[in-house]
Amino acid sequence: MTLPVWPWRLLLPASQKTRLVNQAISGGISIAGMTQTIVSSGGGHWVSDLSGINLQTPDQIRCARAWSALLDAGATSLVLPFWDLAQAPRPTIGGVAVKPSLPAITASDYFNNPVGFTTALMSSTCIGAVALRATSMVINIATGSALCGGEYFSINHAGCGWRLYRIAQVTAVSGSQYTCTIRPPLREAIATGTALEFDVPRCTMKLVAGRSDSLDPDVGLGRFGKVDVAFEEAF
Amino acid sequence: MSTSFSSAAQTQLLGGTIRPAIFFRMALNDGSVIRLWGGVGDFSLPANAFDAAAQTYRGLGQINDIPVMQQLLGGAAERVSFTMSGVDATTAALADSEANLVRGAQIQVGLVLFDNGWQPLTITGSSIIRWCAEYEADSPGGAHDGTRWTISLSAASAFSGRRRSLISRYTPQDQRKRSATDAFCDKTPQISVGTSILFGP
Numbered sequence: 001m002t003l004p005v006w007p008w009r010l011l012l013p014a015s016q017k018t019r020l021v022n023q024a025i026s027g028g029i030s031i032a033g034m035t036q037t038i039v040s041s042g043g044g045h046w047v048s049d050l051s052g053i054n055l056q057t058p059d060q061i062r063c064a065r066a067w068s069a070l071l072d073a074g075a076t077s078l079v080l081p082f083w084d085l086a087q088a089p090r091p092t093i094g095g096v097a098v099k100p101s102l103p104a105i106t107a108s109d110y111f112n113n114p115v116g117f118t119t120a121l122m123s124s125t126c127i128g129a130v131a132l133r134a135t136s137m138v139i140n141i142a143t144g145s146a147l148c149g150g151e152y153f154s155i156n157h158a159g160c161g162w163r164l165y166r167i168a169q170v171t172a173v174s175g176s177q178y179t180c181t182i183r184p185p186l187r188e189a190i191a192t193g194t195a196l197e198f199d200v201p202r203c204t205m206k207l208v209a210g211r212s213d214s215l216d217p218d219v220g221l222g223r224f225g226k227v228d229v230a231f232e233e234a235f
Numbered sequence: 236m237s238t239s240f241s242s243a244a245q246t247q248l249l250g251g252t253i254r255p256a257i258f259f260r261m262a263l264n265d266g267s268v269i270r271l272w273g274g275v276g277d278f279s280l281p282a283n284a285f286d287a288a289a290q291t292y293r294g295l296g297q298i299n300d301i302p303v304m305q306q307l308l309g310g311a312a313e314r315v316s317f318t319m320s321g322v323d324a325t326t327a328a329l330a331d332s333e334a335n336l337v338r339g340a341q342i343q344v345g346l347v348l349f350d351n352g353w354q355p356l357t358i359t360g361s362s363i364i365r366w367c368a369e370y371e372a373d374s375p376g377g378a379h380d381g382t383r384w385t386i387s388l389s390a391a392s393a394f395s396g397r398r399r400s401l402i403s404r405y406t407p408q409d410q411r412k413r414s415a416t417d418a419f420c421d422k423t424p425q426i427s428v429g430t431s432i433l434f435g436p
Contacts (some may be wrong), residue, residue: 027253034251035251036250036251036252036253037251037252037253038252038253038254038255039252039253039254040254040255040256040257040273040274041273041274041275042256042272042273042274042275042276042278042294042349042353043274043275043276043349043353044275045275132277132278132279133276133278133279133353133354134354135352135353135354136352160276160277181352183353184275184276184353185276185353187276187277188277233275235275235276235294
C-alpha cells in the first residue's frame with residue numbers, strides 16, 4: 001500500500017522535536033536509596049512533534065484540514081519527511097556545504113508534491129547484510145562528508161516501509177566506510193548495498209492518539225491559523 | 236527447563252539497569268500459534284523449547300499488563316489474567332468469535348534480556364529466552380469503552396482447572412503409598428464405563 005507523504009514544504013513547522021521513546025520504569029528504591037531502572041520497550045519507537053506550523057494562506061488551511069480528514073485520527077499512516085539537512089553529512093566544496101536544489105511544488109496540490117532534492121546530495125549504502133534488530137552496521141558514504149554521530153538516515157524497507165534511524169556512535173572509520181552503532185534496532189533485515197537516505201530521511205508515522213484533532217486549525221479572522229502536530233511511529 | 240541464569244544475565248539482574256522483554260506464546264486449538272512480544276517491531280526468536288525453528292514474534296507493544304507470575308511449587312494453583320489495550324477491532328473480535336479456539340490453549344510466557352546494544356543475552360544454557368510460566372487459557376473476553384478496545388485472557392496453571400471429571404479413582408500407586416501391601420486398587424486402571432470389575436483375589 002502506498003502511503004500518503006506529508007507535505008513537508010507546504011506545512012513547515014517552526015521547530016521539530018524528534019525523539020526515541022523508551023518505556024522506563026523504576027524497580028523501586030532500595031534501603032540504600034538506590035533505584036533500579038527497567039527498560040522494557042525493546043529499543044523504543046519514534047515520536048516527532050511539529051510545533052508552530054503557521055497557516056497563512058487559504059491553501060495551507062485547506063491542506064491542514066484535508067490532512068486531518070485523511071489521517072482519520074491516527075487510523076491512517078503516513079510517510080513523514082524530516083528536514084535535518086544542516087546536520088546531515090552533506091558534501092562540501094572548498095569547505096562550504098553544497099546547497100540542494102529543490103524541485104518546484106504546487107501550493108494547491110496537498111498530496112503529490114515531490115519529496116527530496118532535484119539531484120540527490122548524498123549517496124550511501126550499507127556494506128554487508130544487516131540482520132533484523134541489529135544495532136551496528138557499516139555505512140559507505142559514496143557522496144557526502146564524514147559521519148560523526150547524531151545524524152538521521154532512513155531505509156525504505158521492503159516489508160515495513162520507511163523507517164528512521166539515528167547514528168549513535170561511529171566506532172571505526174576505513175576510508176569512506178563508517179562502522180556505526182544505530183538506534184533503534186533495525187526494523188527489518190537488509191541486504192548488502194541497500195540504499196540509505198540521508199538527504200530527506202523519512203519514517204512511517206501516524207497521529208498520536210489523544211492529539212488526533214491537532215491538525216484542525218483554530219482559524220483567526222477567518223484567514224490565519226497555527227497548528228502543532230504530534231506523530232508517532234506506526235506499525 | 237533450566238532454572239539457572241547465565242553469568243551475563245545474573246550480572247545485568249544485579250546491576251542498576253535491566254532491559255527485559257516479555258514474550259507471549261499461545262498455541263490455539265486449530266494448531267496456529269499467536270506469538271507476541273512486549274517491545275516494538277518484529278523479533279526473530281531462534282528455535283527453543285517450544286518453537287522447533289526460528290519464529291517471528293510480533294512486537295505490538297500492546298501487552299499492557301503482565302500478571303505477577305509465581306513459580307509453581309508443590310502444585311499450588313494459580314490463576315492469572317492478561318490484558319491488551321488499544322487493539323484493533325479485528326483482534327478484539329477474535330476474543331469473541333474465536334473463543335472456541337482459545338479455550339484450553341497452552342500459553343507460555345518467557346523472558347529475554349537485552350544488552351546495552353539491544354542484542355539479546357544468552358540467558359540460560361545456550362538459549363536467549365527463559366520460559367518462566369505456562370498456563371492453560373480458559374476465558375477470553377473483549378471490551379470497548381467508547382474509545383478503545385481491551386481484550387483480556389484468563390488463564391490458569393495446570394492444577395487449578397475448575398472442571399472435574401465425573402469419575403475419579405484411586406490408582407494402585409495411590410493405595411500402595413497409603414498401605415504398601417494393599418492390592419485393593421490394583422484393578423482400577425481397567426475401570427471404564429460399561430465394564431464389570433471382579434473384585435477379590
